[in-house]
Amino acid sequence: xxxxxxxxxxxxxxxxxxxxxxxxxxxxxxxxxxxxxxxxxxxxxxxxxxxxxxxxxxxxxxxxxxxxxxxxxxxxxxxxxxxxxxxxxxxxxxxxxxxxxxxxxxxxxxxxxxxxxxxxxxxxxxxxxxxxxxxxxxxxxxxxxxxxxxxxxxxxxxxxxxxxxxxxxxxxxxxxxxxxxxxxxxxxxxxxxxxxxxxxxxxxxxxxxxxxxxxxxxxxxxxxxxxxxxxxxxxxxxxxxxxxxxxxxxxxxxxxxxxxxxxxxxxxxxxxxxxxxxxxxxxxxxxxxxxxxxxxxxxxxxxxxxxxxxxxxxxxxxxxxxxxxxxxxxxxxxxxxxxxxxxxxxxxxxxxxxxxxxxxxxxxxxxxxxxxxxxxxxxxxxxxxxxxxxxxxxxxxxxxxxxxxxxxxxxxxxxxxxxxxxxxxxxxxxxxxxxxxxxxxxxxxxxxxxxxxxxxxxxxxxxxxxxxxxxxxxxxxxxxxxxxxxxxxxxxx
Numbered sequence: 001x002x003x004x005x006x007x008x009x010x011x012x013x014x015x016x017x018x019x020x021x022x023x024x025x026x027x028x029x030x031x032x033x034x035x036x037x038x039x040x041x042x043x044x045x046x047x048x049x050x051x052x053x054x055x056x057x058x059x060x061x062x063x064x065x066x067x068x069x070x071x072x073x074x075x076x077x078x079x080x081x082x083x084x085x086x087x088x089x090x091x092x093x094x095x096x097x098x099x100x101x102x103x104x105x106x107x108x109x110x111x112x113x114x115x116x117x118x119x120x121x122x123x124x125x126x127x128x129x130x131x132x133x134x135x136x137x138x139x140x141x142x143x144x145x146x147x148x149x150x151x152x153x154x155x156x157x158x159x160x161x162x163x164x165x166x167x168x169x170x171x172x173x174x175x176x177x178x179x180x181x182x183x184x185x186x187x188x189x190x191x192x193x194x195x196x197x198x199x200x201x202x203x204x205x206x207x208x209x210x211x212x213x214x215x216x217x218x219x220x221x222x223x224x225x226x227x228x229x230x231x232x233x234x235x236x237x238x239x240x241x242x243x244x245x246x247x248x249x250x251x252x253x254x255x256x257x258x259x260x261x262x263x264x265x266x267x268x269x270x271x272x273x274x275x276x277x278x279x280x281x282x283x284x285x286x287x288x289x290x291x292x293x294x295x296x297x298x299x300x301x302x303x304x305x306x307x308x309x310x311x312x313x314x315x316x317x318x319x320x321x322x323x324x325x326x327x328x329x330x331x332x333x334x335x336x337x338x339x340x341x342x343x344x345x346x347x348x349x350x351x352x353x354x355x356x357x358x359x360x361x362x363x364x365x366x367x368x369x370x371x372x373x374x375x376x377x378x379x380x381x382x383x384x385x386x387x388x389x390x391x392x393x394x395x396x397x398x399x400x401x402x403x404x405x406x407x408x409x410x411x412x413x414x415x416x417x418x419x420x421x422x423x424x425x426x427x428x429x430x431x432x433x434x435x436x437x438x439x440x441x442x443x444x445x446x447x448x449x450x451x452x453x454x455x456x457x458x459x460x461x462x463x464x465x466x467x468x469x470x471x472x473x474x475x476x477x478x479x480x481x482x483x484x485x486x487x488x489x490x491x492x493x
Contacts, residue, residue: 026051026052026096026097026098026099026111026126026127026128026218026410027045027048027049027050027051027052027096027097027127027217027218027219027222028048028094028095028096028097028125028126028127028184028185028186028205028216028217028218029041029044029045029048029094029095029096029125029186029215029216029217029218029222030092030093030094030095030125030186030187030188030193030195030215030216030217031044031092031093031094031193031210031213031214031215031216031226032091032092032192032193032213032214032215032242033091033092033212033213033214033244034091034092034210034211034213035091037060037088037090037091037092037093038058038060038079038085038088038089038090038093039085040093040210040213040215040226041058041060041088041093041094041095042058042075042079042080042085042095043225043226044095044215044217044222044223044225044226045058045075045079045095045096045097045222046075046076046225047219047221047222047224047225047270048097048217048218048219048221048222049074049075049076049097050268050270051097051099051127051218051219051268052097052098052099053074053097053099054072054073054098054099055070055071055072055073055097055098055107055109055110056070056071056073056074056075056078056079056095056096056097056098056110057069057070057071057095057096057098057110057111057112057125058070058079058088058093058094058095058112059088059093059094059095059112059114059123059125059188060088060089060090060092060093060188061090061092061093061121061188061189061190062089062090062091063090063091065089066114066121066123066188067087067088067089067090068112068114068123069084069087069088070107070110070111070112071107071110072107072110075097092188092193093188094112094123094125094186094187094188094193094216095112095125096110096111096112096125096126096127098110098111099412106150108148108149108150109149109150109151111124111125111126111151111153112124112125112188113125113149113151113153113154113157115157115160115161117157117160117161118161119168119171119189119190120168120189120190121188121189121190122157122160122168122187122188122189123187123188123189124153124156124157124185124186124187124188125185125186125187126152126153126156126183126184126185127183127184127185127203127204127205127218127410128181128182128183128184128198128202128203128409128410129152129181129182129183129408129409129410130152130153130155130179130180130181130182130183131180131181131182131408131409131473131474131475131476131477131478132179132180132181132474132476132477133152133155133179133181133477134477135476135477136155136158136159136178136179137152137154137155140155140158140159140162145158155179156175156176156179156185159174159175159178159179160172160174160175163175168189168192169192169194169239169241169250172187172194172196172239173239173250173252176196176239176252177252177253180473180474180476181198181202181408181409181473182198182202182203182261182409182410182463182473183196183197183198183202183203184196184197184198184203184204184205184218184234185197185205186205186216191243191244192241192242192243193214193216193241193242194239194240194241194242195207195216195234195239195240195242196234196238196239196240197234197235197236197237197238198236198237198473199236199237199253199254199256200236200237200256200257200258200259200260200463200472200473201235201236201237201258201259201260202259202260202261202409202410202463202472202473203218203261203409203410204218204219204233204260204261204264204269204275205217205218205233205234206218206219206220206223206230206231206232206233206234207230207231207232207233207234207240207247208220208223208226208228208229208230208231209228209229209231210226210227210228210229213228214242214247215228216234216240216242219269219270219273219275220273220274220275221270221272221273224272230274235258236256236258236259236260237251237252237253237254237255237256238250238251239251239252257459257461259460259461259462259463259472260275260276260462260463261409261411261462261463262446262450262462262463262464262467263411263466264280265280265283265284265287265446265449265450266284266287266371266372266399266400266446267308267371267372267400268411271284271311276450278450278451281311283449283450284311284312284315284371284399284449285311285312285314285315285318286315286448286449286450287311287312287315287399287400287441287445287446287449288311288312288313288314288315288316288317288318288319288369288399289315289316289318289319289449290315290441290445290446290448290449291312291315291316291369291397291398291399291439291441291445292315292316292319292320293319293445294439294441294442294445295397295439295440295441296320297320297367297395297397297437297439298365299322299364299365299366299367299393299395300322300323300364300365300366301322301323301324301325301327301360301361301364301365301366301367302316302317302320302322302323302324302325302366302367302369303325303326303327303328303360303361303366303367303368303369303386304324304326304328304368304369304370305328305354305368305369305370305382306326306328306329306330306354307330308370308371309368309369309370309371309399312369312371312399313369316367316369316397316399322367325357325360326357326360327356327357327360327361327366327386327389328354328355328356328357328382328385328386329354329355329356329357330353330354330355331352331353331354331355351385354382354385356385356386356388356389357389358389358390361386361389361390361391362389362390362391363390363391363392364391364392365391365392365393365395366386366391366393366394366395367395367397368382368383368386368394368395368396368397368435369397369398369399370396370397370398370399371398371399371400372398372399372400372403373398373402373403373420373421373429373440374403374413374419374420375418375419375420376420376429376432376433379396379433379435380432380433380434383396383433383434383435384434387434393436394434394435394436395435395436395437395438396430396433396435396437396438396439397438397439397440398438398439398440398441399441400440400441400446400467401440401441401442401443401445401446401467402420402421402426402429402440402467403419403420403421403422403466403467404416404419404421404422404466404467404469405419405422405465405466405467405468405469405471406419406466407465407466408471408475408478409463409473411466413466420432421440426438426439426440443455443464443467443468446464446467447461447462450462455468460472
């Protein structure tokens with residue numbers, strides 16, 4: 001679910017953060033040498049829909065022409081009709097589920113982005129966020145480039161087209177050596193599919209095999225839906241090139257330890273996906289176990305805030321021997337279009353999406369489990385919801401550490417001044433939420449749940465800056481002064 005509108009700076013639009021959840025990144029998928037490439041891609045995007053619900057797109061190649069369909073809305077609404085998939089001809093295709101962290105929610109920003117260059121066509125789908133995109137964009141425009149989108153991904157196409165290298169793979173490597181930040185890229189050319197991860201592997205990308213076909217995807221759940229076998233993850237800093245000859249690997253960056261995003265484990269990845277050799281579901285349950293060890297509470301019932309709090313709540317219940325109950329029922333059918341028009345309806349707030357199951361709450365001491373707290377406004381409303389349903393006590397437990405720093409790598413978080421934990425003490429947060437007690441899982445608790453003894457302070461194993469303030473890359477655009485706005489086009493719709 002994406003927010004509407006945004007602030008455009010220097011031709012790139014940084015979207016406003018208007019609710020109290022972490023917003024998904026994006027999902028990418030690609031398949032090479034399959035007779036139903038477009039249909040397989042649509043299925044893969046469907047499995048990755050949780051990573052972005054704003055828009056989706058598919059680009060295919062039939063040996064002569066590229067074919068592109070980009071639509072606002074959900075995959076099922078755009079790519080479930082036979083006539084649409086029939087137009088996407090060819091045995092290779094890439095696709096993208098979009099949630100905009102950089103770029104307005106407009107059709108011109110929907111990926112895959114495509115460009116004609118002197119070596120042929122080139123399409124790119126990007127999960128992540130470039131932290132020097134504004135700087136590069138200014139340089140490109142000053143040298144004569146014409147930018148058609150407000151997405152940071154377009155910068156990659158310009159760098160590729162301007163490279164003086166001869167081969168397309170060399171030009172691609174030349175381009176990504178100039179970008180900073182996080183990226184998992186799936187690209188399509190006239191005769192190959194390319195996948196790449198940033199030098200420390202912040203954003204995920206995996207390789208699968210379906211018969212003679214190769215598949216690239218953000219998560220293993222997308223391989224499962226098309227029946228592909230999981231081979232391995234694309235390693236940090238690796239570029240994989242898939243052609244009729246097979247798969248070859250390139251290492252254009254100096255070897256560095258990987259630092260994948262810790263939020264894949266906490267929130268973003270689908271519970272049935274495998275990350276780092278473990279199912280996300282098992283790790284989230286262990287987060288609940290660690291939370292129960294660190295912050296036990298004498299209570300009658302453990303209640304998850306659905307849906308993301310469910311695995312941790314199960315783990316908390318198992319460790320504490322406090323019964324697990326579905327004390328909150330989520331309405332999955334409330335859409336953004338329903339809640340936007342009427343202020344009177346908007347004021348109903350959390351009740352539109354969550355209802356208290358008063359039969360298991362009334363008269364009970366309740367432990368509420370959630371995966372994270374951003375602004376705290378939803379937590380406050382849900383605590384009140386549980387009290388209104390007759391709970392005797394409400395104890396809030398969060399299965400991740402306090403979020404104290406914003407993200408610049410593809411997670412849409414508010415600025416530091418709007419992060420609850422950055423501006424309040426634990427006691428102040430508890431009072432704000434109206435809970436009887438409040439506790440967060442520690443940073444080391446997260447690491448233990450993943451299977452490590454603790455965080456290595458000298459060489460952290462994950463990208464965890466939202467909790468620690470330890471940003472693993474340069475933040476070129478954010479550390480420098482932002483010049484005047486360059487993009488003057490304001491589109492409607």
